Amino acid sequence: MTVGAEQSQREEDLIATVVASFDGCADRRLRELMQSLVRHLHAFIRDVRLTEEEWNAAIAFLTACGAITDDRRQEFILLSDVLGASMQVVAVNNEAYANATEATVFGPFFVEDAPLLEQGGDMSFGAVGEPCLVVGTVSDTEGRPIPGARIEVWEADEDGFYDVQYTDxxxxxxxxxxxxxGGEYRFWGLTPTPYPIPHDGPVGKMLEAVDRSPMRASHLHFMVSAPGFRTLVTHIFVRGDELLASDSVFGVKDSLVMDFQPHPSGDPTPDGRDLGDSTWSDVRFDIVLAPAAS
Structure with missing residues (x-):
């Protein structure tokens, strides 16, 4: 659509006026953020020639996101995830450093104060799924082990739900x-399986409208922290999962795709655990932390 010179000037004058309205903000960073937001938002509106009907639909969509959000569900994080914004923020804030493990999205299902697990313990706590032994090390980029690193782990069960999605x-x-x-860790979890992000709300309706799947590739979440090192938020993914190339939140990175070795029922476990008739898997994930920013 061609826009005349007079109309274009009116639109540019408005942008200049709105940007200037933040000139008096004493917080330099906040001023930078707000003025850049205004420029980009107005550029989008002008680029697509947004209609008033579309503007109203967008307001209704954001209102619906707010209405469904509570202390157990964060629809705005889901929205950020499916637009790739979460992964872009991760990329900006986790610059590549030597051989440090790559970061990926945090997701909406982390919970503070998860139970403490002893080495070799079972973090499933009765969740349904195939047992999986996860082992590895935590080290710095020079290969030196990091003892006492805090390792948070969480995942969905075999039915595709996190514990916080249940009501009990x-x-x-x-x-x-x-x-x-020695920087080593080991625990029992569940072999990751694919699952959909919550898609019964406005974000799900948006994905349906644009013919996108809500499915996430199979993964296990980690958050690893230690004094003097950059906190790492990441996942590991299952090699061979057909959803690796179409993960709904764009979280997959090649370096995080791991070999989950399957074992038949009756195959002895390294720690002698009795799994009855269950099949099981094991995976190794060696974690490398980057130094904290100086």
Whole structure:
């Protein structure tokens, strides 16, 4: 659509007026953010020639996101995730550093104060799914082990739900543990399986409208922290999962795709755990932390 010179000047004058309205903001960073937001928002409106009907639909959509959000569900994080904004923020804030493990999205299902797990313990706490032994080390970029690193782990159960999505107050498939004196860790969890992000709300309706799937590739969440190091938020993914190339929140990175080795029922576990008739898997994930910014 061609826009005449007079109309274009009116629109540019408005942008200049709105941007200037923030000139008096004493917080330099806040001023920068607001003025840049105005420029980009107005550029979008002008680029697509947004109609008033579309503007009203957008307001209704954001209102619906707010209405469905509560202390157990964060629709705005889902919206950020499916637009790739979450991954872009991760990229901006986790610049590549030597051989440090890559970061990925935090997701909406982390919970503070997860139970403490001893080395070799089972973080599933009764959640349904195939047992999976996860082992690895935490080290710095020079290969030196990091003892006492706090490792938060959480995942969905075999039915595709996190504990917080149930209404019975359960705590399952989440825990925290610490790397030992040699930087090693091990725990039992569940073999990750694909699941959809919550899609019964406005974000789900948006995905349906644009013919996008809500499915996430199979993954296990980690958050790893230690004094003097950059906190790492990441996942590991299952090699061979057909959803790796179409993860709904764009979280997959090649370096985070791992080999989950399957084992038949009756195959002995390294720690002698009795799994009855269950099949199981194991995976190794060696974590490398970048130094904290100086």
């Amino acid at each position: 107050g359960r705590t399952a498939a989440r825990a925290h543990l610490f790397s030992d004196a």
